[in-house]
Amino acid sequence: MIQFILRRLLQVIPVFLGTTLLVYFMVFALPGDPIRALFGDRPPSEAVIAQLRQQYNLDQPFWVQYGLFLKNLFTFNLGVDFTGQPIAATLARVFPVTAMLAIEALIIQGVFGIAFGLVAGLRKGGIFDSTVLVLSLVVIAIPTFVLGFALQLLIGVQLGWAKPTVGSNVTWGSLILPAVVLGMVSFAYVLRLTRASVIENMNADYVRTATAKGLARRQVVTTHVLRNSLIPVITYLGASLGGLMGGAIVTEAIFNVPGVGQKLYQAILRSEGPTVVAIVSVLVLVFVLANLLVDLLYAWLDPRIRYEN
Amino acid sequence: MTDFIAVDPAVTPVPDQGAPVLEVRDLSVDFGVDKKWVPAAIRLNYEVRAGEVLAIVGESGSGKSASSMALLGLLPSNSRVTGSVKLAGQELLGTNEANIRAVRGKDVAVIFQEPMTALNPVYTVGAQIVETVRLHSEVSPDEARLRALRMLELVELPDPEKAFRSYPHQLSGGQRQRAMIAQSLSCDPKLLIADEPTTALDVTVQAEILDLMRNLRNKLDSAIVLITHDMGVVADLADRIAVMRRGVIVETGTAAEIFHNPQHEYTRALLAAVPHLGQGGADSAAEVDVTAALAAATNAELSSIPEDQLLRRERENAAALAAAEAAKPQGQPVLELTDVAIEYPKQGRVPAFRAVEGANLVIYPGQVVGLVGESGSGKTTIGRAAVGLLPVAAGTMKVVGQDISAAKRNGRQLHEMRRHVGMVFQDPSSSLNPRLPIGEPMFLAGVAKGGELQKRIEALLDQVELPRNYRNRYPHELSGGQKQRVGIARALSLKPKLMVADEPTSALDVSVQAKVLDLFQNLQKELGFACLFVTHDLAVVDVLADRICVMQRGRIVEQGTRDQILRNPQEPYTQRLLAAVPLPDPEKQRERRELRAQLLAAGQS
Numbered sequence: 001m002i003q004f005i006l007r008r009l010l011q012v013i014p015v016f017l018g019t020t021l022l023v024y025f026m027v028f029a030l031p032g033d034p035i036r037a038l039f040g041d042r043p044p045s046e047a048v049i050a051q052l053r054q055q056y057n058l059d060q061p062f063w064v065q066y067g068l069f070l071k072n073l074f075t076f077n078l079g080v081d082f083t084g085q086p087i088a089a090t091l092a093r094v095f096p097v098t099a100m101l102a103i104e105a106l107i108i109q110g111v112f113g114i115a116f117g118l119v120a121g122l123r124k125g126g127i128f129d130s131t132v133l134v135l136s137l138v139v140i141a142i143p144t145f146v147l148g149f150a151l152q153l154l155i156g157v158q159l160g161w162a163k164p165t166v167g168s169n170v171t172w173g174s175l176i177l178p179a180v181v182l183g184m185v186s187f188a189y190v191l192r193l194t195r196a197s198v199i200e201n202m203n204a205d206y207v208r209t210a211t212a213k214g215l216a217r218r219q220v221v222t223t224h225v226l227r228n229s230l231i232p233v234i235t236y237l238g239a240s241l242g243g244l245m246g247g248a249i250v251t252e253a254i255f256n257v258p259g260v261g262q263k264l265y266q267a268i269l270r271s272e273g274p275t276v277v278a279i280v281s282v283l284v285l286v287f288v289l290a291n292l293l294v295d296l297l298y299a300w301l302d303p304r305i306r307y308e309n
Numbered sequence: 310m311t312d313f314i315a316v317d318p319a320v321t322p323v324p325d326q327g328a329p330v331l332e333v334r335d336l337s338v339d340f341g342v343d344k345k346w347v348p349a350a351i352r353l354n355y356e357v358r359a360g361e362v363l364a365i366v367g368e369s370g371s372g373k374s375a376s377s378m379a380l381l382g383l384l385p386s387n388s389r390v391t392g393s394v395k396l397a398g399q400e401l402l403g404t405n406e407a408n409i410r411a412v413r414g415k416d417v418a419v420i421f422q423e424p425m426t427a428l429n430p431v432y433t434v435g436a437q438i439v440e441t442v443r444l445h446s447e448v449s450p451d452e453a454r455l456r457a458l459r460m461l462e463l464v465e466l467p468d469p470e471k472a473f474r475s476y477p478h479q480l481s482g483g484q485r486q487r488a489m490i491a492q493s494l495s496c497d498p499k500l501l502i503a504d505e506p507t508t509a510l511d512v513t514v515q516a517e518i519l520d521l522m523r524n525l526r527n528k529l530d531s532a533i534v535l536i537t538h539d540m541g542v543v544a545d546l547a548d549r550i551a552v553m554r555r556g557v558i559v560e561t562g563t564a565a566e567i568f569h570n571p572q573h574e575y576t577r578a579l580l581a582a583v584p585h586l587g588q589g590g591a592d593s594a595a596e597v598d599v600t601a602a603l604a605a606a607t608n609a610e611l612s613s614i615p616e617d618q619l620l621r622r623e624r625e626n627a628a629a630l631a632a633a634e635a636a637k638p639q640g641q642p643v644l645e646l647t648d649v650a651i652e653y654p655k656q657g658r659v660p661a662f663r664a665v666e667g668a669n670l671v672i673y674p675g676q677v678v679g680l681v682g683e684s685g686s687g688k689t690t691i692g693r694a695a696v697g698l699l700p701v702a703a704g705t706m707k708v709v710g711q712d713i714s715a716a717k718r719n720g721r722q723l724h725e726m727r728r729h730v731g732m733v734f735q736d737p738s739s740s741l742n743p744r745l746p747i748g749e750p751m752f753l754a755g756v757a758k759g760g761e762l763q764k765r766i767e768a769l770l771d772q773v774e775l776p777r778n779y780r781n782r783y784p785h786e787l788s789g790g791q792k793q794r795v796g797i798a799r800a801l802s803l804k805p806k807l808m809v810a811d812e813p814t815s816a817l818d819v820s821v822q823a824k825v826l827d828l829f830q831n832l833q834k835e836l837g838f839a840c841l842f843v844t845h846d847l848a849v850v851d852v853l854a855d856r857i858c859v860m861q862r863g864r865i866v867e868q869g870t871r872d873q874i875l876r877n878p879q880e881p882y883t884q885r886l887l888a889a890v891p892l893p894d895p896e897k898q899r900e901r902r903e904l905r906a907q908l909l910a911a912g913q914s
Contacts, residue, residue, distance in 0.1 A: 205426035212383055212421075213441045213492075214414035223440075224429050303476045304430055 027273040098259035102244040105183030117194025136188035148254040165256040178255040197229040238294030242287035329356035330532040336392035350376035357532040364547035368818040372556040415445040418493035422505040424485035428477040435473030460491035483514035511683035516889035541891030582823040584848040643839040644672040648704035664690040679850030682860030697723040731800030735812040737792035741784040748780035790821035
């Protein structure tokens, strides 16, 4: 088991190097000059520009820039961005916000997706099942930004049940509305996955055995069907956590959440290589760790899966 | 293991003549399909007394399983059950959910066919038995645990503590079925329904489970309803038999009545269709007395056969063997294995697995060689390697004169070789492409075109006795037996010199199997191809094969002509395997059982 975890952690290294290299190269290849863009319409003297270029190593070739970035990274010195802010401080500010948002979305999609999927699967073909199936398809079909603006207008502005935007003062409560929007599409997938899985397991032989033992339907469902049905759902939830962290750009923009998505968007616009790559690196780590967690959960849910040798 | 062998198998307890435990009257089961009621069982009447085994026999679709599941209300919601089912005088049909739940698992327990899927894979065996115990009796977790351990001991699991802690996948097939039985018995049921309890098991394991069930029947005095398609299992265990066909019980009677004096024509047809070991092929007059052969080979003395009779039977056997030695094969071998080892190549972190080691085997033109063994013995592996689907790791393998041991995977040489080799697969449903009409697989690899192609396809369909207008049908429009005929036609389409048949009849019902085997045999005689026939069923090999190879754990442990193997088996494993096959005849099976007990006892001392 320990060996398995270590091996998985070692796999992080090539993944990390590969993604940072790719992202660094893409930012490097962006058209335009980041330093000139910084000053807008009043360009400073060439000497100032040259000095700034040197300060941010922008005068160096790509490989040297990337090498210096890596060197700084491993000495835990992420440097400063173009506005002079330390990147590490920026990360420490934005990541907790997005983590809160992602966790809230994950809970919403997990709890409601599994619950609705379970009920729909148990009453296959009924009114609830048919309604939920159609609605989930609608949710999947609507783009996030449409859903986001619609809910913001309806719940935030017209009904006044929640603040339409989050702003700098982030609390769990203020994030509920963006979390609902963020988790909505995954919620629909979790629901459908749970439903399919429950239907399959309800027909399994061991469920018939459980009934033949004399267990009541509720006991059969909670002890025998649910755990077996969760195995594929957990995989999906784990994989979606990474997507929630990185994919919140649209949602964060709509609700003005000062999180990773917003920061990343700004950094890309300014061609700030170091900031973009730093954020992406953390996202990669989150993604890999989330998947490791899923694999461990998997082994716990299903004893047939064992990570030996 | 030894204590139940000591139970004298010759003594079948006389069924208790008391009140029946289960009384079934006018039981009908219908399934709603497309807004119509389709009957699965029609007005069944039977009863079972304590200590009695009633076997309900029939082929798939006869309604034997559906009617038995209906007893406990275990059918899906699109079903309708009418009639009366009384358990110890108490009516079960139409009673409320809570009442039927109290009966399930407590008064009536079920043993299902496939213990791997019938036990929940995510809980330990112990947890599942404890769940049953605590459901029906108010006991502490510790008491329930002790009870579960006692049950696991009762079903003769070698290490009950370990079995208690094991997950189903960590046990072997036989151990799993024992665990399943332990769970069923944990609340002392009055009635045990065993739904094909040994069908998924190897023959030697099946014999052990049957021993266990007979032993438990004597100990516990439960009534048992045994649902099965296997006449050998019936002969081994049943006191009374009900034969079902298309939802109706066509005949009931004691085991002796049904086996020796069947009244209904279907019963007679069913009994005739069962291939039983020793019976030989259609034209072979010489039936092998396997019991006598085994007795001679092991110097056994049987109390169930008088000594002079046994000696006579042994002498007849020896004479027939001597007579059979005369025929010798001729020609260039079609398949030749010399010290062959076959490996499943390593995949990622999973190391290569050597499935077959040191195999020597020769098949001459026109010869049918049966390759028998239990699951995991490597018999299918040899079949696959013979058509180049698996690489040869060591030794040489010559197919139709070509050495393919070093052939490149998917290379030209294998491609050429496969034109001379046909293969028939086990499951006819999954080995035909569901999206293509059945005529398509016979497109003959570009050998013929246009009108000639049409003629060849029609000829092939004729050969396997399928109507010509079936050629544009899709696999799902055909029955299992018809699909396997297509499988055979496909294998024959290039007029192969060698046919590799991998369990071609084990997915079929007995009467269908008999017809397919018959067809196969006729085709083989007519076309004269050589055949490697891979199967777990010794009786099937006996019908078809000229030679028999017995495999165990990746090695060919014994091979010889059919007569050598059946009349004079030398290897202990072959002897055990032969002795484990149940005979569809209660008296002969009693002799066989005693012999098997002696064989096992001798093997242990």
